[in-house]
Amino acid sequence: GAGVSQTPSNKVTEKGKYVELRCDPISGHTALYWYRQSLGQGPEFLIYFQGTGAADDSGLPNDRFFAVRPEGSVSTLKIQRTERGDSAVYLCASSPGPNTEAFFGQGTRLTVV
């Protein structure tokens, strides 16, 4: 596609459930980022992939959060045992490589009830 695609656009889940959020980056972009944005705040970094490997996962808040990018393209952010505090917009961005402009998806709005 022309841009970064995130699915689903909205997800409502019950506390304690497992969720997966998907990101399709722009074709050929080697760098992929996940950010989380709470209401009224700027996005916060979660994890950065260069190719298939997680080059920086220092932003993942705890071990309930995990992300993969097995073929260096599509990435999945996985959240186990969801909590109400996980409710936020999860943003994915990709860029052609390190130190280049980032292109953002529309985000997935996660609501944990």
Add this chain to the structure above:
Amino acid sequence: KNEVEQSPQNLTAQEGEFITINCSYSVGISALHWLQQHPGGGIVSLFMLSSGKKKHGRLIATINIQEKHSSLHITASHPRDSAVYICAVRGQGAQKLVFGQGTRLTINP
């Protein structure tokens, strides 16, 4: 204290006014980004700069590396410019972006 501070947090102006949004940061950076976010929408990159000044249409971004400060200017503002404008920096040796809290701009007709 946040690494990236924006001011003002909210700004309301009349159509046609000259707009300035400021961003100060506390760390050494390799690049600074200005981004635009419409309500319910995704984030669009406006500028990436590491020195000097860039211009695109009615938008101008400047950066002073020594003072760790950047400004985003909008000339001849229009109601369609209403959005949240976010400053983000990439630290030296890092790839992640660290974001400011955003400036909510409202341009009234």
